[in-house]
Every structure is written in C-alpha cells, then in structure tokens.
Amino acid sequence: MATSPFGLRLLKSPISAAPMSRVSSRLEFPRVQILRVNCDYSCFEVRDVSYHPPGTQLSLLKSISFSLPEKSFGIIFGQSGSGKTTLLQLLAGITKPTSGSIYIQKYGKDGNPSQSPQPLVPERVGIVFQFPERYFVADNVLDEVTFGWPRLKGDYQLKEHLALRLQRAINWVGLSGISLDKDPHSLSGGYKRRLALAIQLVNIPDLLILDEPLAGLDWKARADVVKLLKHLKKELTVLVVSHDLRELANLVDRSWRMEMGGSLKEESLPL
Numbered sequence: 001m002a003t004s005p006f007g008l009r010l011l012k013s014p015i016s017a018a019p020m021s022r023v024s025s026r027l028e029f030p031r032v033q034i035l036r037v038n039c040d041y042s043c044f045e046v047r048d049v050s051y052h053p054p055g056t057q058l059s060l061l062k063s064i065s066f067s068l069p070e071k072s073f074g075i076i077f078g079q080s081g082s083g084k085t086t087l088l089q090l091l092a093g094i095t096k097p098t099s100g101s102i103y104i105q106k107y108g109k110d111g112n113p114s115q116s117p118q119p120l121v122p123e124r125v126g127i128v129f130q131f132p133e134r135y136f137v138a139d140n141v142l143d144e145v146t147f148g149w150p151r152l153k154g155d156y157q158l159k160e161h162l163a164l165r166l167q168r169a170i171n172w173v174g175l176s177g178i179s180l181d182k183d184p185h186s187l188s189g190g191y192k193r194r195l196a197l198a199i200q201l202v203n204i205p206d207l208l209i210l211d212e213p214l215a216g217l218d219w220k221a222r223a224d225v226v227k228l229l230k231h232l233k234k235e236l237t238v239l240v241v242s243h244d245l246r247e248l249a250n251l252v253d254r255s256w257r258m259e260m261g262g263s264l265k266e267e268s269l270p271l
C-alpha cells in the first residue's frame with residue numbers, strides 16, 4: 001500500500017505488471033482504489049525572503065512572509081514590475097533568495113508543528129509560466145508530457161508507475177478524450193493550457209504555481225481553465241499570480257498585494 005502526497009492511500013488491486021514495451025495512443029490501466037484517511041495538515045510557508053539579483057544592490061523583494069495551507073488557493077496581484085514573477089521564480093527554485101526560507105511545515109490536530117520544517121525542494125514544485133504553449137517542443141501530446149522523463153529500459157514496474165501517473169494527470173485536466181498522437185500545437189488555446197498543467201501534475205507537486213493562467217485565452221477557454229482550477233484545488237495547493245481577479249475570485253482562499261518595490265501584504269481582492 002502506498003501513501004500519496006495527498007495524504008491518500010492508494011490500494012492497488014491485484015494486477016500483473018503488464019509489460020509496456022511500446023506506449024500506444026490507447027493506454028489500458030489497472031483500477032486503483034483511493035481511500036481518504038485522517039491526516040495532519042501541512043502548510044507552505046515563506047519567511048523573511050529578500051532578493052537582490054547577484055552582483056547588484058538592487059532590492060527586488062523585501063522581507064516577504066506568507067503562508068498557504070495545503071489544498072487551498074492563493075493569489076498574488078499587483079502592478080506590473082512590482083516583483084510578482086521574481087517571487088514565483090524563487091518559490092520554484094529557479095533563483096535563490098538572498099535571505100529567508102521557503103518550506104513546508106506539518107501541523108498536528110492541536111495546531112502545533114508536528115515535525116521540523118522541510119525545505120521546499122524544486123522537484124516538488126510545479127510551475128506553469130505565462131503562455132506555456134510557446135515552449136511546447138514535441139510533435140505529439142504523449143511526447144510533450146513525457147519529455148524529460150528518463151529513457152527506461154526493461155523496468156516494467158517503474159514504467160507502469162509512470163504510466164499510471166501520466167493517465168491520472170491527463171484525466172485530471174480533462175484531456176482523456178484527446179488522442180496522445182495529436183500535435184500539441186493543433187489543440188485549442190484552452191486545451192494547450194490543460195496540457196501544460198498535465199505536464200506539471202504528473203509529479204503531483206506540493207505546490208502548483210501558475211503565472212497569469214488566463215492570459216491570452218478567449219472567454220470560453222478562460223471559463224474552462226477556471227473550472228479546471230476549481231477542480232485541482234480540491235487536491236493541490238495552488239498559488240497564482242494574476243490580473244484577472246474577478247474571474248478567479250470564487251476560488252481564492254488567501255490574497256496578497258505585491259507593492260512596487262517588492263513588499264507583499266495580505267489584502268482582500270479589490271473588486
């Protein structure tokens with residue numbers, strides 16, 4: 001029995017590890033039963049994070065502190081140039097803070113920390129940049145999602161495990177009706193965003209970060225992505241930077257304004 005990062009137990013039904021010598025566009029998967037169990041909760045926490053680009057005294061972020069409990073949706077808003085993207089890059093581990101810490105803290109039912117804080121490692125963060133479709137590299141959906149996976153020879157159990165995670169990610173984002181042979185560039189705007197999300201969801205991140213997830217989409221695709229984020233929020237901790245406050249308002253549990261000069265303060269959405 002395996003415990004997923006969602007605090008869920010995965011009970012595999014007795015299955016034979018079917019060899020996956022080739023992956024076709026129609027994948028067959030064994031059934032997985034999911035049982036919810038009582039668990040402590042965890043919180044993504046940022047403490048006193050400041051950032052100066054290396055070699056400069058320019059202060060882009062000033063002593064930023066905030067936290068976001070698991071399976072909740074946080075949004076950062078603020079003027080262009082205030083430092084929102086710079087903060088996301090630090091959270092994703094793309095750049096390192098000059099000072100401060102970023103970690104996951106587990107709490108017990110009594111509300112006290114139940115163990116020492118664990119640094120948030122980049123491998124446990126999913127980030128979808130603005131206009132992610134511009135960075136698609138493959139000519140079919142399967143290769144796009146599995147791009148960067150280790151080239152595996154022989155290890156069927158590992159292949160099966162990866163295939164299950166792939167299938168779950170594709171189902172999560174509602175891409176299961178799309179052929180894995182399809183050229184990602186031929187998908188609609190909304191489906192391209194779904195694909196970009198699926199790529200990040202394969203690893204079940206502790207924190208999913210989205211930079212302007214609705215930018216450049218038509219009204220229907222925007223509504224679809226909002227619906228999808230509502231669905232994802234039930235299982236993941238999601239942090240978004242966006243100017244589209246009205247459309248995302250119903251999802252938001254916590255919100256912060258980034259002020260020019262790189263200070264962050266908790267504030268209700270200015271609707």
Ligand SMILES: Nc1ncnc2c1ncn2[C@@H]1O[C@H](COP(=O)(O)OP(=O)(O)OP(=O)(O)O)[C@@H](O)[C@H]1O
Pocket residue numbers: 053058060078079080081082083084085086087
């Ligand atoms: N490496 C760097 N060196 C110097 N200045 C930088 C560096 N990276 C970003 N900046 C500056 O830091 C400021 C914050 O940029 P950032 O992209 O984080 O803002 P933003 O709030 O995300 O803006 P937008 O909403 O337009 O995306 C900007 O003035 C930018 O020019």
